[in-house]
Amino acid sequence: MNKIKIAVFGCGAIAQRRHIPEYAANPNVELVAFADPLKERVEEVAKIYGGKAYTSYEELLKNEKLDAVSVCTPNYLHAPMTIAAANAGLHVLVEKPMATTAEEGEQMIEAARKNGVYLMVGHNQRLMPPHVKAKEILDSGKLGKVLTFRTSFGHGGPESWSLDGRDSWFFRKEEAIMGAMGDLGVHKSDFIRYLLSDEIAEVAGFIGTIHKDGTDVDDNATCIVRMKSGAVGTLMASWTHYRSGDNSTVLWCENGVMKIGAVDGDEVIVELTNGTVETYKVGAMATNEQQVHSGVIDAFVQSILTNTPPSISGEEGLRSLNVILGAFESQATGSIVKL
CATH class of the missing domain: 3.30.360.10 (Dihydrodipicolinate Reductase; domain 2)
Incomplete structure (x- = not known):
């Protein structure tokens, strides 16, 4: 069976301690690429886990064939990155808070809906x-x-x-x-x-x-x-x-x-x-x-594998x-x- 190709946006603490190691431990996942504005940080992560390092998530989206992304960045970037990934036809797991305003949250849910992809929020x-x-x-x-x-x-x-x-x-x-x-x-x-x-x-x-x-x-x-x-x-x-x-x-x-x-x-x-x-x-x-x-990563992967909408959905994230x-x-x- 084909592995799910994943990229991670943001290589800070939550990515390095939870998302990336938990993807790496999941036999159904291939970590393809990482994006972080800090060149040394992203290259270091790519060296440990394999995959390509980018300092721009837009570049990453343009160049890589993916199934899904994790958004592990500062809060103000959650919405633009999620929407860009959804518009590229990718499933998205976004860290909490999913957005900084209700309008952003609604735009993220809408982008996932119109592109037929899942949006899950990391409420572990x-x-x-x-x-x-x-x-x-x-x-x-x-x-x-x-x-x-x-x-x-x-x-x-x-x-x-x-x-x-x-x-x-x-x-x-x-x-x-x-x-x-x-x-x-x-x-x-x-x-x-x-x-x-x-x-x-x-x-x-x-x-x-x-x-x-x-x-x-x-x-x-x-x-x-x-x-x-x-x-x-x-x-x-x-x-x-x-x-x-x-x-x-x-x-x-x-x-x-x-x-x-x-x-x-x-x-x-x-x-x-x-x-x-x-x-x-x-x-x-x-x-x-x-x-x-955390269980969040495995639940996200399971959703994609089984074509089952995630229970911790964008709608749930927005209510919270x-x-x-x-x-x-x-x-x-x-x-x-x-x-």
């Missing part, structure tokens, strides 16, 4: 073992209705994660557009929508730069959200969780409480009102220090992005935003 939170298990438990109905919740994602900031440290594009507003909210908050809006099989109806956001000097992107956000079902919760994103990161979710339900990654990162704890306590150790969450397999954009609007206007 859905695929992490504790999250998969939590959804299975919640869907079983044993906890009853979700009433209130909190979900949080924080670490010490991109300076410890990005290949460029404190000089990373993450801190440059014209390239990132948004900070912790685009990096972490959108993961949580996506995850809570997925976990509860529900949409966020209203959001109030407190978003600002509390501690990262010299940048005008947000380093912290705390949001209050109301789901369509009536459940109310908080959603938090932080780049100032120094020393000890957080990727936990707690749901208080009619019949008890479910704690996901709240005690140890690899477990789901269910405490029922009848007194029983169940602990499921199901495998770790990915963290910046601990790169476990709209929550974040609503939170920014709330911060700017001081009012609760209806989505």
